[in-house]
Amino acid sequence: xxxxxxxxxxxxxxxxxxxxxxxxxxxxxxxxxxxxxxxxxxxxxxxxxxxxxxxxxxxxxxxxxxxxxxxxxxxxxxxxxxxxxxxxxxxxxxxxxxxxxxxxxxxxxxxxxxxxxxxxxxxxxxxxxxxxxxxxxxxxxxxxxxxxxxxxxxxxxxxxxxxxxxxxxxxxxxxxxxxxxxxxxxxxxxxxxxxxxxxxxxxxxxxxxxxxxxxxxxxxxxxxxxxxxxxxxxxxxxxxxxxxxxxxxxxxxxxxxxxxxxxxxxxxxxxxxxxxxxxxxxxxxxxxxxxxxxxxxxxxxxxxxxxxxxxxxxxxxxxxxxxxxxxxxxxxxxxxxxxxxxxxxxxxxxxxxxxxxxxxxxxxxxxxxxxxxxxxxxxxxxxxxxxxxxxxxxxxxxxxx
Amino acid sequence: xxxxxxxxxxxxxxxxxxxxxxxxxxxxxxxxxxxxxxxxxxxxxxxxxxxxxxxxxxxxxxxxxxxxxxxxxxxxxxxxxxxxxxxxxxxxxxxxxxxxxxxxxxxxxxxxxxxxxxxxxxxxxxxxxxxxxxxxxxxxxxxxxxxxxxxxxxxxxxxxxxxxxxxxxxxxxxxxxxxxxxxxxxxxxxxxxxxxxxxxxxxxxxxxxxxxxxxxxxxxxxxxxxxxxxxxxxxxxxxxxxxxx
Numbered sequence: 300x301x302x303x304x305x306x307x308x309x310x311x312x313x314x315x316x317x318x319x320x321x322x323x324x325x326x327x328x329x330x331x332x333x334x335x336x337x338x339x340x341x342x343x344x345x346x347x348x349x350x351x352x353x354x355x356x357x358x359x360x361x362x363x364x365x366x367x368x369x370x371x372x373x374x375x376x377x378x379x380x381x382x383x384x385x386x387x388x389x390x391x392x393x394x395x396x397x398x399x400x401x402x403x404x405x406x407x408x409x410x411x412x413x414x415x416x417x418x419x420x421x422x423x424x425x426x427x428x429x430x431x432x433x434x435x436x437x438x439x440x441x442x443x444x445x446x447x448x449x450x451x452x453x454x455x456x457x458x459x460x461x462x463x464x465x466x467x468x469x470x471x472x473x474x475x476x477x478x479x480x481x482x483x484x485x486x487x488x489x490x491x492x493x494x495x496x497x498x499x500x501x502x503x504x505x506x507x508x509x510x511x512x513x514x515x516x517x518x519x520x521x522x523x524x525x526x527x528x529x530x531x532x533x534x535x536x537x538x539x540x541x542x543x544x545x546x547x548x549x550x551x552x553x554x555x556x557x558x559x560x561x562x563x564x565x566x567x568x569x570x571x572x573x574x575x576x577x578x579x580x581x582x583x584x585x586x587x588x589x590x591x592x593x594x595x596x597x598x599x600x601x602x603x604x605x606x607x608x609x610x611x612x613x614x615x616x617x618x619x620x621x622x623x624x625x626x627x628x629x630x631x632x633x634x635x636x637x638x639x640x641x642x643x644x645x646x647x648x649x650x651x652x653x654x655x656x657x658x659x660x661x662x663x664x665x666x667x668x669x670x671x672x673x674x675x676x677x678x679x680x681x682x683x684x685x686x687x688x689x690x691x692x693x694x695x696x697x698x699x700x
Numbered sequence: 701x702x703x704x705x706x707x708x709x710x711x712x713x714x715x716x717x718x719x720x721x722x723x724x725x726x727x728x729x730x731x732x733x734x735x736x737x738x739x740x741x742x743x744x745x746x747x748x749x750x751x752x753x754x755x756x757x758x759x760x761x762x763x764x765x766x767x768x769x770x771x772x773x774x775x776x777x778x779x780x781x782x783x784x785x786x787x788x789x790x791x792x793x794x795x796x797x798x799x800x801x802x803x804x805x806x807x808x809x810x811x812x813x814x815x816x817x818x819x820x821x822x823x824x825x826x827x828x829x830x831x832x833x834x835x836x837x838x839x840x841x842x843x844x845x846x847x848x849x850x851x852x853x854x855x856x857x858x859x860x861x862x863x864x865x866x867x868x869x870x871x872x873x874x875x876x877x878x879x880x881x882x883x884x885x886x887x888x889x890x891x892x893x894x895x896x897x898x899x900x901x902x903x904x905x906x907x908x909x910x911x912x913x914x915x916x917x918x919x920x921x922x923x924x925x926x927x928x929x930x931x932x933x934x935x936x937x938x939x940x941x942x943x944x945x
Binding site: 338339340341345346347348350351409410411412414415417418421422423425426427428429432480483484485486487631635637638640641642643644645646647648649654 | 795872945
């Protein structure tokens with residue numbers, strides 16, 4: 300068994316080509332931001348009823364996945380699983396990169412982007428949004444220290460474990476904060492549920508590990524490195540477990556709502572009569588993002604081969620985006636119930652399902668955030684010794700697992 | 701009024717006009733700052749402004765309050781989903797009895813406003829006299845207040861604004877809503893554009909006044925007739941009350 304070695308990514312035409320493609324996405328998103336900034340949000344599909352749209356779906360996906368991707372590090376240094384340690388550096392780097400990508404989308408969608416400095420200097424501490432600003436920036440700082448501790452020589456194992464523990468607790472707080480953005484919205488039937496916080500934590504475990512595995516497999520393929528099959532298989536099975544946990548919390552979320560009479564109409568909307576939202580929920584979130592990955596990862600006749608892992612992880616990502624679409628847009632599409640027991644109508648869409656047709660600009664912005672996160676990860680791997688060189692089955696210590 | 705009081709008022713008016721004059725020569729942002737600070741400074745903590753709307757007196761075919769607000773503040777609803785609506789008429793039909801009635805909804809000026817709680821920068825704020833406002837200078841356009849408002853009382857400005865009123869600044873990329881005609885109140889008018897229009901129409905469905913003053917017309921009406929607040933399950937203690945829903 301060799302000691303695990305790490306190296307920077309080499310400059311290859313493939314790598315630069317990939318960065319150029321990502322640069323094109325980022326550039327397109329930058330132009331989109333300028334366009335929206337100039338014309339106003341009238342050029343997007345968002346309106347006065349659906350005030351948060353596709354950019355928020357991407358942004359929150361990336362932020363949730365960011366905290367989840369740090370789990371690989373946490374499993375190694377906090378929970379002492381030795382076989383996860385060789386990939387812990389990538390986990391930390393990816394967590395920071397995903398958060399930066401998500402935050403970029405979130406802030407670039409602001410109505411007054413030029414006032415970003417106000418958001419960072421003027422706080423209303425009763426706002427969970429303001430807490431999140433601090434949680435996000437704190438996360439970047441703490442994970443940076445954690446990554447340094449992982450990479451530097453001579454760092455005492457206690458210091459590393461402490462940094463890991465702080466980062467782990469911080470990421471739990473961060474995802475609780477993100478879930479509570481919705482959970483604390485008492486006015487809307489689609490939100491207003493304490494389960495949003497643990498649901499988002501479960502989602503982060505699942506989405507984060509899926510993104511981590513795709514990044515790991517992609518990088519190893521691109522740079523001819525090895526991703527120990529045993530480790531990959533273990534992580535894939537863990538991903539399956541997380542997918543099941545998300546399904547469980549989703550079940551509890553909807554069953555609890557069904558029990559409360561005032562939320563039943565909303566549940567009928569999402570589960571039965573919501574048109575696109577019902578389709579997205581059952582076909583996208585539950586089937587494509589939940590059941591199919593579970594079958595791919597746990598079916599006894601299917602070996603957890605690389606292709607299947609890639610497919611399962613990709614479906615978890617797609618299902619995750621769909622789940623957030625259902626939560627964020629579906630929650631706003633259902634009308635506010637200001638007058639229980641009355642049929643209502645007005646010029647401001649009272650009493651009707653709110654319409655939303657996202658424009659391509661919103662997707663360009665969202666994909667730009669994903670491209671930014673990927674580019675930051677690649678650049679990080681290019682300049683730092685993040686990726687293991689010799690991550691073979693023989694070199695992964697699974698004896699302590 | 702004593703001579704001393706008159707002198708004070710004249711001096712205050714002079715200072716106000718001086719500020720206005722100074723603001724003309726400065727950038728537009730500074731102009732707005734001067735106005736907003738002036739408004740906040742004049743809020744009286746002993747007052748809580750409120751509205752009582754009698755839906756029996758509010759005909760479904762009348763939207764004079766909406767037009768008056770639109771004219772007063774310069775917003776326009778052309779039927780687009782992105783158009784702002786600071787006040788809107790809502791038609792209600794009782795599912796059990798079929799009875800229909802109509803009423804206006806605007807910012808309910810909650811005592812404990814969710815929009816103020818969630819606003820990350822504190823741009824959503826409540827004045828000492830209970831009026832809930834948006835400080836356009838620090839609103840970053842995140843729209844979290846719109847997500848949190850139980851009454852859809854806020855609108856986001858989706859495009860460039862033209863024809864702004866100097867006393868009611870608006871701006872692309874920020875959130876806005878009913879401000880209880882704070883400029884009129886601060887000028888001592890003691891009423892709002894919607895209430896004036898409702899009176900002028902002869903319907904008299906809206907009463908405006910100080911909820912803290914037990915002798916005010918609104919307090920008397922609230923004391924003598926049943927009224928409700930919307931979403932009373934949320935316990936927000938609204939500044940706007942309705943009777944005969």
